[in-house]
Amino acid sequence: MDASAADTPVKTVRCPTCGGPSVYAPSNVYRPFCSERCKLTDLGAWASESFKLPEKEGQSDPDFEQS
Numbered sequence: 001m002d003a004s005a006a007d008t009p010v011k012t013v014r015c016p017t018c019g020g021p022s023v024y025a026p027s028n029v030y031r032p033f034c035s036e037r038c039k040l041t042d043l044g045a046w047a048s049e050s051f052k053l054p055e056k057e058g059q060s061d062p063d064f065e066q067s
């Protein structure tokens, strides 16, 4: 066996946020994102989409208002 471990190609995936290469390995704790920024950006976008609800439509559900 030849020692080709050092030549092992790094597996990369496409970062869902910026579309750039993201190292898909335990060394990249933000995978599948390429960086912390991209991860936070993606989560922020998801949250803003989820919370894109109408403020009030006249009626308010008492159970829904509780936090």
Ligand SMILES: [Zn+2]
Residues within 6 Å of the ligand: 015, 016, 017, 018, 019, 020, 033, 034, 035, 038
């Ligand atoms: Zn990215």
